[in-house]
Amino acid sequence: MRTVPLRPRARNVLPIAAALAMVLSNGIAAQTPATPTESGPNAPTLRVLQSQRVLLDPVDGRIAPATIVIEGDRIVRVIEGLPTTLPDGLDARVAHKQSFDANTLLMPGLIDSHVHLTGNPAEPFWQAVVETDERAAITGVRNALRTVQAGFTTVRDLGAPGGAGYALRDAIRDGDVPGPRVLSAGRMVSIIGGHGDLTGFRPEVTRAMDGGNTCTGPEQCAEVVRTLSRAGADVIKFAATGGVLSQQNRGLGQHFTDTEMKAIVDTAHQLGLKVASHAHGAEGVAAAARAGVDSIEHGTYVDEAGIRAMKASGTYLVPTLSPTIAYRENLPKGLYTAVVAAKIRVRLEATGKNIAAARQAGLPIAYGTDSGVSEHGRNAEEMPLMVQYGGMSSKEVVVSATRTAAELLGLENEVGRLAPGFAADIIGVGGNPMEDLGALQRDRIRFVMAAGRVVKD
Numbered sequence: 001m002r003t004v005p006l007r008p009r010a011r012n013v014l015p016i017a018a019a020l021a022m023v024l025s026n027g028i029a030a031q032t033p034a035t036p037t038e039s040g041p042n043a044p045t046l047r048v049l050q051s052q053r054v055l056l057d058p059v060d061g062r063i064a065p066a067t068i069v070i071e072g073d074r075i076v077r078v079i080e081g082l083p084t085t086l087p088d089g090l091d092a093r094v095a096h097k098q099s100f101d102a103n104t105l106l107m108p109g110l111i112d113s114h115v116h117l118t119g120n121p122a123e124p125f126w127q128a129v130v131e132t133d134e135r136a137a138i139t140g141v142r143n144a145l146r147t148v149q150a151g152f153t154t155v156r157d158l159g160a161p162g163g164a165g166y167a168l169r170d171a172i173r174d175g176d177v178p179g180p181r182v183l184s185a186g187r188m189v190s191i192i193g194g195h196g197d198l199t200g201f202r203p204e205v206t207r208a209m210d211g212g213n214t215c216t217g218p219e220q221c222a223e224v225v226r227t228l229s230r231a232g233a234d235v236i237k238f239a240a241t242g243g244v245l246s247q248q249n250r251g252l253g254q255h256f257t258d259t260e261m262k263a264i265v266d267t268a269h270q271l272g273l274k275v276a277s278h279a280h281g282a283e284g285v286a287a288a289a290r291a292g293v294d295s296i297e298h299g300t301y302v303d304e305a306g307i308r309a310m311k312a313s314g315t316y317l318v319p320t321l322s323p324t325i326a327y328r329e330n331l332p333k334g335l336y337t338a339v340v341a342a343k344i345r346v347r348l349e350a351t352g353k354n355i356a357a358a359r360q361a362g363l364p365i366a367y368g369t370d371s372g373v374s375e376h377g378r379n380a381e382e383m384p385l386m387v388q389y390g391g392m393s394s395k396e397v398v399v400s401a402t403r404t405a406a407e408l409l410g411l412e413n414e415v416g417r418l419a420p421g422f423a424a425d426i427i428g429v430g431g432n433p434m435e436d437l438g439a440l441q442r443d444r445i446r447f448v449m450a451a452g453r454v455v456k457d
Contacts, residue, residue, distance in 0.1 A: 044095035046071050047452070049426065050082050051100040055107040057417040058398045061434055063105065070424040073452035077420055100428055104446055107433070108417050109153025109180075109425030111405035112379050113318045114276075114297055116372025117143045117168060117182070118160040121326045122335035125247050128198060129209055133162030140168040144179030145455075146377035150442040153425035153450040154181040154406075154415050156368075158237045158276055158297065159188045159196070161211070166232045178455045181423070183234040183409055187213035188278065189224055189264060194255045195243030195278065218263030221256075225267040235409075236268040237276045237297070241284035244323070244343045245336075245373065252300070252343065254284035261291035274410060276318070280347070282306055289315045295366065295408055299354040300347060307361045316408045318368035319355040321385040324348060326374040352389025359390045366408040367401035383437040395434045424452040 047070040054066035056078065069077035069090060077090070082099075085091060100106065118136040120143070140160070147155060157165050165184040172179035190196030192214045198206050213228075215221040225236055240261060242252045256264070261277075268275045269292070276295045277288035282303040285296055289309035295316040299306070302317075310317065327344045330336065336344060358365055369382045386392045386400070406416030415423050428447030431439030438444065448456035 044093050046076070046090060046093045046095060047424075048086070048094055048097040049100070049106060049449075050098070051104060051106045051428070052082065052102050053105040053432075054418070055105060055434070056419065058108070058395070058402045058434070059417075061395055063432065063434070066106075068106070068418060068426065070449075070452055073424055075418060075420055075422050075424050078418060100447070103430055104428045105430075105432060105439070106418075106426055106428050106447075108402050108415065109427050109448070109450060110151050110379070110401045110440065111154045111367060111409070111415065112147070112152045112180075112369050112371065112401075113156045113295070113366045113405045113408055114158050114320055114368030114370050115147065115155045115376075115379075116159050116370070117147065117155070117157050117179075117376070118164045119372035121373060121375055122330045122333075125200060125337055125340075128161070129201065129205060131161075133164045136161050136164040137167045140164060141171070141177050141179070143372075143376040144168060144172060144177065144182070147371065147379060148178060148180045148450050149445070149448060149456045150377045150379055151427045151429070151440060151445040151448055152180055152379050153423075153427070153448065154183075154409070154411065156183045156185070156235060156276070156409055158185045158235070158278075159372075160184065160186060162187075163231070169234075175453065178450070178453065180450055181415070181425070184232070185235045185237040185276065186228050186231055186233045187211050189221065189228070189236065189238035190214050191239070191255045191260075192216060194248055194250070195239040195241070195246040197246075197248070200247035215260070218259050221260045221263045222267040225264055225273075226271070229268075229271045229273060233273065235274050235276055236264065237278065238264050240277045240279040240288040240293075241281045242343075243278060243280070244347050245340055247337065247339060249339050252280035252284075252346070254281055254287055256284075256287075258287050258291065261288055261293075265291045265293055274408075285310075289313050297368065297370075299358070300350050302354050302357055307357055307363065310358075310363055311361060316364045316366045316404075317354060317358040318366050318408075319358070319386070319390070320368050320370040320373075320382075321351065321355065321389060322369040322371065322374035322378070322382045324351050324385070325378075325381060352385075355386060355390035355392075359392060364404055364408070365390070365392075365400050366405040367397070368405070377442055380437075380440045380442060383440060387437070394437050397437060398433050398440075401440075425450055 067079040118140040169182035188196040277293040285306040
């Protein structure tokens with residue numbers, strides 16, 4: 001059995017990341033609750049938000065006046081109405097109180113189940129061999145800020161070089177830089193020469209750039225999963241099929257064998273990790289679902305066999321329609337290589353078949369954009385596509401981007417609604433997104449609190 005190399009986590013980039021974040025966030029409202037006028041154990045520590053229009057739970061859909069009491073990164077009390085005096089002597093503990101006008105609706109922060117914070121759209125294919133992991137982490141700082149200011153307070157990062165994704169996740173968690181809560185997969189598991197492996201270079205370059213994320217056979221694949229777990233992965237992602245943007249010219253069909261997929265999934269689940277499978281081709285989608293993956297990412301050519309397998313395994317679909325926006329914008333600019341451009345044209349022809357089939361079958365659909373392939377900060381542009389291709393209602397889309405995505409990520413008791421004990425992830429929007437998804441586009445996001453820190457006001 002080969003030994004899988006592991007790059008050290010890029011902890012040394014955090015001071016640089018923090019400095020960059022200060023520059024990027026120039027002009028942003030204070031990112032922590034107001035400093036109390038007192039100090040010591042009896043100092044005021046609560047922050048209070050009040051609005052005539054609050055959507056506590058998108059599944060319920062009820063909008064009503066409410067008062068939200070926050071301490072640190074948690075909601076500690078939700079009170080119906082707009083009382084001038086808080087119960088149980090809470091007023092003495094209030095450090096900051098904020099009331100919103102009647103045009104602003106407060107609701108849970110949005111969740112994007114599929115992003116790549118350390119990458120940008122249409123990057124040249126050779127960038128992977130010249131950009132350091134530390135530079136990728138700094139890119140992630142900028143993109144994390146764009147994402148959270150667009151109202152997305154939790155994301156699942158499904159592919160980053162080296163330790164860049166872990167370093168970014170930890171810096172945000174520790175309050176060093178502003179951004180959404182991040183679940184990080186680290187590197188994507190791939191077959192040798194497949195989507196997620198470096199291709200198109202001289203053999204010695206490929207060997208030098210080996211990220212330790214490829215495997216052949218169930219034993220090696222189990223080893224790679226364990227190595228990623230040791231490195232700090234929150235979720236495992238593997239490429240069940242070929243991919244659109246990689247230089248590999250093996251189409252979008254199945255890559256891993258059925259037994260290799262089963263080894264990846266079983267090992268991850270034994271370690272308490274969920275598994276996301278990149279899958280385009282129909283056979284690969286069905287095989288990944290039979291292996292028991294928690295989510296199919298893309299599912300472009302899913303067929304009846306794939307739908308049946310997903311239903312039997314309780315697999316979610318993350319449809320990622322947003323890349324089609326980027327493809328249509330960037331193809332005329334000649335930003336893709338010939339092999340990638342050919343795959344994009346094939347991919348565009350199948351747009352929407354995945355979400356239409358999943359909705360008709362009653363499969364759970366979790367919101368995810370593949371930002372990094374599409375533009376960061378434009379995450380909400382996925383929403384009208386879900387209506388257009390999937391026939392979903394505005395409410396269904398909002399639920400997909402809150403409660404359903406939270407369930408997929410295993411955070412259903414943490415995020416996705418506003419309730420005592422839940423994270424203080426709260427956004428204020430202009431309009432009613434349950435009727436008009438335009439209210440969730442970034443130009444109408446008026447207020448963002450992520451983990452109790454205000455990042456837009």
